[in-house]
Amino acid sequence: MKACPWPVAALLPHAGNMILIDAVQGYDADSLSARTVIKPGPYSLPDGSLPPWLGMELMAQAVGAWAGCQAREADAPVKLGFLLGTRRYDCHADTLPAGAALTIHVQRGLIDASGMSVFECELRDESRLLAHARLNVYQPKDPDEFTQEASLT
Template sequence: MSQWPIAELIPHAGNMILIDQVLRFGDDDIETQLTVRNTGLFNLADGSLPAWVGIELMAQSVAAYAGCQARLLGEPVELGFLLGTRNFQCNVEHFPAGSLLHIHASRSLQDDNGMGVFECQLRGPGIEAFARLNVFRPPQVASYLQEDFQESQP
């Protein structure tokens, strides 16, 4: 289990934090979990989460992986970007309220420019989902965001 609260590992706040905790992390992978709460930003009327939210759960797990790595090195947790996913597959249409979900994300590629690819699995009672996430974390995220902001100004 992680020694840091999840809110200190990912650059989200409040209701946008969807995962509950890091169970384990290593050099190339992470395991997280959450219990589907029946109220939240993405919940359906019956309290369940649509299956497409699984992509965000996987992305937050990847963010937690980056946060754990940063904490180990004594560095600040920085913003990253989900660029997309390939071949998201899920055997259900929604995740029922109260379901305990486990997510495993394994890094398969990461380059010096901040690009990365993670193979992700989400499992729960009768639930299986898989995806490959493409992510990007610029080396100097603050200056990267400032450059884009300045370029977009008239």
């Protein structure tokens, strides 16, 4: 894996406290590893932890960071992508505890010319697997055209 020379904010089309991953540890043509420390934010529970379902968003942001690294490396703009869902998200924790240092690893399994992709994802703390999922994502060639509403004329 290569070291990532870009800050996470330069890889994702998110802003401010909506960026949940702290840094990219490394990436290559098919995978990325990122890290984060769980801190208070818009999705925090009263004790500062995150609900377990937010692990899927951490995974999705790591996939987005992977796409951002690929775009930056090719001197292309970072584009918007969409999490379509997962057939299975297995989480082995009741919450993602405040202050926990987590690693997110994503591995590309399938990508096609239309922009559809499947990634195998894992979320770990220092000693155990907290969650894993297979995410289905979509990155259209022209996100602006994809997100425009049709005119009602």
